[in-house]
Amino acid sequence: MERAERIPFVKMTGSGNDFILVDNRNGLIKPEEGPLFAKKVCRRKLSVGADGLILIEKDGEVDFSWRFYNSDGSEAEMCGNGARCAARFAVLKGIVDSPSMTFRTLAGLIKAEVAGERVRVQIPELHGLKLNIDLRLDENRTAKVHFVNSGVPHVVWILDTKEELEKVDVVGLGRRIRFHENFSPAGTNANFIWVQDRQSVVIRTYERGVEDETLACGTGSIAAAAITVALGLTDPPVSLVTRGGEILRVFFEYDDGRFENLFLEGPALVVYEGSLWDETVR
């Protein structure tokens, strides 16, 4: 990257899942530089710090394209909370001239609708739904889990009580699932949920590529909503109570294994704007 003394960015939070957003339509950060740049700027205390980096790029057909990186520098196909932040960022920065837009991700085209601080994004599709998997965790323990890809891969483990959800070792068990041979080589995110009632689920998520629990996960919320509806435990729209306390809402129609018109809705807030000094990303 030719040395740009300072790189303007906006820090945003999608229900506690936090991101650094950069308008990279000038191509300053080259594709091959993305992973290391992301790893450096997402370090808490040593740089801006975030769960992920979002680079907005030019696109010849739709409003814009994006590159999404987890804080470990891995590029992910999609990010639900990040998509909501990217849509609001595009409106605030005049990258689009309408509150409705379409942008390109590795998981396909995302339609977004910005209404003030709240954003709805339409997820292209769910695939690979697999219910009631007996997952061997170690020689003495198996867990009944479920799987779906909601833009990125997600395992969902349903716990019986709120207390169990409070006490579960999200990082220890989450890491075991994330690196489980069943899901290699791509790995998976791991969600632990408790079904509060037919309209709401409390969720905690261990995120692949952050390698820790995050305060919210958009695609994880979609996965949990889809799986609990498919199991007959909830009815859409489903509210997801995230670890940060914010509520994410997932809308869709479900009929005999088919999910239609999948939307994720929730707040996407600006925390601050800044300019990144070159000396901390060399």
Ligand SMILES: N[C@H](CCC[C@H](N)C(=O)O)C(=O)O
């Ligand atoms: N860490 C995820 C990508 C971000 C997902 C999450 N932040 C969301 O809001 O969907 C992965 O690598 O699969």
